[in-house]
Amino acid sequence: MRRCGQLPATPVDQGMKSLSKAANHSALWLSAAAVLALRKGGPRRSGLRGVAAIAGASFSASLVAKRLFPRRRPAAELLPVPRRLTRRPTSSSFPSGHAASAAAFTTAVAMESPALGLAVAPVAAAVAYSRVHTGVHWPSDVAAGALIGVGAGLLTRRWWPIGREDAASARDRADLPALPDGEGLVVVVNANSGVGGDPSEEIAKEWPKARLVAIDDLDGVIADHNPRALGVAGGDGSVAAVAAVAAEHGLPMVLVPAGTLNHFARDVGLNGLADAAKAVAGGEGARVDLSTVDVDGEGPRWFVNTASLGGYPDMVRLREKLQARWGKWPAAAIALARVLRTSRPMRVELNGEPHLVWVLFVGNGPYRPKGFAPTMRPALDRGLMDVRYIRADTRFSRTRFFVGALLGSLNRSRTYRHLETSRLDVRVLDGAVAIATDGEVGPTGSTFEFRARSAALDIYRP
Numbered sequence: 254m255r256r257c258g259q260l261p262a263t264p265v266d267q268g269m270k271s272l273s274k275a276a277n278h279s280a281l282w283l284s285a286a287a288v289l290a291l292r293k294g295g296p297r298r299s300g301l302r303g304v305a306a307i308a309g310a311s312f313s314a315s316l317v318a319k320r321l322f323p324r325r326r327p328a329a330e331l332l333p334v335p336r337r338l339t340r341r342p343t344s345s346s347f348p349s350g351h352a353a354s355a356a357a358f359t360t361a362v363a364m365e366s367p368a369l370g371l372a373v374a375p376v377a378a379a380v381a382y383s384r385v386h387t388g389v390h391w392p393s394d395v396a397a398g399a400l401i402g403v404g405a406g407l408l409t410r411r412w413w414p415i416g417r418e419d420a421a422s423a424r425d426r427a428d429l430p431a432l433p434d435g436e437g438l439v440v441v442v443n444a445n446s447g448v449g450g451d452p453s454e455e456i457a458k459e460w461p462k463a464r465l466v467a468i469d470d471l472d473g474v475i476a477d478h479n480p481r482a483l484g485v486a487g488g489d490g491s492v493a494a495v496a497a498v499a500a501e502h503g504l505p506m507v508l509v510p511a512g513t514l515n516h517f518a519r520d521v522g523l524n525g526l527a528d529a530a531k532a533v534a535g536g537e538g539a540r541v542d543l544s545t546v547d548v549d550g551e552g553p554r555w556f557v558n559t560a561s562l563g564g565y566p567d568m569v570r571l572r573e574k575l576q577a578r579w580g581k582w583p584a585a586a587i588a589l590a591r592v593l594r595t596s597r598p599m600r601v602e603l604n605g606e607p608h609l610v611w612v613l614f615v616g617n618g619p620y621r622p623k624g625f626a627p628t629m630r631p632a633l634d635r636g637l638m639d640v641r642y643i644r645a646d647t648r649f650s651r652t653r654f655f656v657g658a659l660l661g662s663l664n665r666s667r668t669y670r671h672l673e674t675s676r677l678d679v680r681v682l683d684g685a686v687a688i689a690t691d692g693e694v695g696p697t698g699s700t701f702e703f704r705a706r707s708a709a710l711d712i713y714r715p
Contacts, residue, residue: 254385257385269382269383269387270336276351279307279354282303282358283304285300289303302364302406302413306358306361306406307354307358309408310357310405313404313405314349314401315344315353319350322348324347324394325346326388326390329341329388332388336387341389346394347391347393348394348398348401349399351383352380352384352394352402353405355377356399357402358406359402360403364410364415381398382395414629421618421632422633422634424539424541424634425538426537427537430505430536431533432481432536434462434463435459435460435461438462439466439474439478439480440464440485441471441474441491441495442466442486442487446486456484456486459526466478475498484529485506487512488513489514490691492508496543497543497555499710499711505713506710507533507713508714520630521541521712523714529714531715532713537713539714540634541709542634542635542636542708542710543617544615544616544617544618546615546701546703548688548701549699556690557617557691558616559617559690559691561688567596598646599611599681599683599686601679602678602679604677608644608646609646611643612643614640616630617705618633619639638676639671639673641669643670644670647667653666653667674705675705676702677703681699684699686698
């Protein structure tokens with residue numbers, strides 16, 4: 254600190270003061286996260302992970318460590334007056350919360366995007382040093398804060414695996430029919446999907462010979478148009494409906510991601526219309542697995558991502574009632590809180606064995622991580638479904654479930670079960686319940702036959 258105080262005065266002094274103030278309450282990093290969130294993919298994941306890391310670092314440094322390790326700030330007299338902050342902090346000097354937040358954000362961003370992390374790192378280092386330069390922290394405070402921040406950033410992986418840019422594995426198909434200008438292609442468009450508006454104009458420009466029909470006309474699309482390939486532009490619910498028709502008629506599918514989340518498109522390896530257009534022009538694609546559920550013997554209901562029984566269908570119904578007033582995501586949060594508070598366990602038989610469960614999740618293909626909230630799918634060619642359920646027959650099962658989820662240790666909890674199988678028969682013993690597939694609430698029933706459909710669908714992808 255003495256050597257720092259002996260440095261000659263330069264314009265850098267004012268810059269350090271301004272930078273240190275900009276990072277108060279992590280405002281600098283939250284603003285950076287908001288900018289990153291404007292771009293999909295790696296930048297958005299970087300920003301969101303950065304915010305989560307800042308929350309962990311701030312809690313650890315400011316609410317825990319500062320209370321455990323009281324320490325006086327450096328004496329103001331060690332620095333010349335122009336370099337001192339006008340308002341010196343009064344909390345414990347150890348550790349530096351600014352350094353913790355800077356290191357946490359940088360670590361989190363670098364895990365998702367090394368290039369972005371490299372760009373952020375010099376700014377983070379400057380923020381950390383500014384706390385010494387302005388005389389409010391000892392160098393050891395900054396070092397300890399940086400270690401806490403790095404730890405908080407790395408710890409986010411316990412709950413949130415690193416995003417994957419590569420597509421899920423699938424059986425390659427290089428002999429799909431090339432469709433120049435979309436000739437022979439019929440694209441089913443859900444104009445109400447997502448937040449980007451109706452994609453019909455862009456699709457028509459890319460494939461001028463393709464025919465576009467509304468999602469409401471899906472039932473007659475085969476008889477009316479006799480397509481060589483069937484396309485879909487919409488969210489996962491629309492994709493599942495069109496995929497079912499394509500699989501049943503042996504047609505390859507063209508997928509244009511146009512929903513809010515586009516889980517299936519992301520796993521297949523399609524980021525937008527350009528990817529689909531490249532694959533259609535070259536006749537490139539893959540053969541992927543789908544799954545079905547037969548409700549009370551009424552015939553198969555196809556799904557491309559997930560199906561669930563229990564509280565999730567109730568949450569979807571409640572969210573749909575609330576979202577006109579609150580918006581989709583706030584409505585989803587309110588609905589989830591209400592359902593978790595009031596839900597009742599289900600008595601079921603799984604492949605003939607009795608169980609008491611809170612919720613049952615079935616995924617098309619193996620999902621990762623194995624704990625709560627599966628977020629990625631590494632393979633679409635295993636011929637397997639991912640089955641998870643939360644037991645309700647153990648003491649304090651709901652509390653133990655929440656604790657396990659918060660600690661990131663749910664995969665080792667007695668309340669949580671996970672298996673991968675090609676078939677699952679479910680019988681609900683307490684009456685009919687609703688099923689949700691790909692985010693859409695479906696019919697009610699008491700018997701559900703889940704089956705993995707290996708190599709069920711040809712889909713264009715580069």
